[in-house]
Amino acid sequence: MTDAIDARLNELGLSLPDAPAPAANYVPYVRSGDMLFVSGQISMKDGAFVTGKVGTDLSVEEGAAAAQLCALSLLAQVRAACGGDLGKLKRVVKLTGFVNSAGDFTDQPKVINGASDVLVDILGDVGRHSRSAVSAAALPFNVAVEIEGIFEVE
Template sequence: MSNPIEDRLSALGLSLPDAPAPAANYVPFVRTGDTLYVSGQISMANGALITGKVGADLSVEEGTAAARACALSLLAQVKAACDGDLTRLKRVVKLVGFVNSPAEFTDQPKVINGASDLMVEVLGDAGRHARSAVSAASLPLGVAVEIEGIFEVA
């Protein structure tokens, strides 16, 4: 049976990573009713961490790519929470993005657009969401971006 979300990812030349395992004493997601809370996903690509401070070590464009990678990990966690069936994803409710950046950096929203834009590219209107984009003096393992999400699922 065709899965429109998986088909759209494929059409965009994207694939979901394996849902990352938690790195400490927490769970990757919690579902209560139709709401799924996904723990922060750190920036990784091809199994390697994307590290550095955006605006110092990395450009805004590189930060945007890191945020996009976080979005793919978020979708991977949603898929795991839905027993492998992404058709159960009804909408993205909210994303909270943290950008590892120097104090004078002010383009956090542009960086987190990488995740927001991906959600809309893949899910259409169901990918439109509320959002926060904030700076952090540092992030776990020195990663460039971390994003957590809230989703509505069936």
């Protein structure tokens, strides 16, 4: 499946970043049996944070693009946890998405769709997952989006 995932990424014009290192005293992922819990991945593009409040500084579309970047970082962490073999990914189980958003902003689900949609685009049914999309008054480094994930792996 790794070759199929790489081919699909190429078709979509996407690539996975290197798995980001943790920014504090935690690990990027924990494996328990066949479940992999990936710490929150923040919106980064070309080594820089994607920052601002969605609904004030950023549009829903810009927020969704930031969420897509988080999803790619999640997959990079899964790849690292599986020794470089994304073929060991059996299922995206759950995402929890946090959107740095203005107090009256209510389109968090549309923002986190950026992550959900790209995972399904890349992985097909393996990428379908349960999900939460919530507002946050602030996120680390003023990033626009942070997403954590639970994955089933071989």
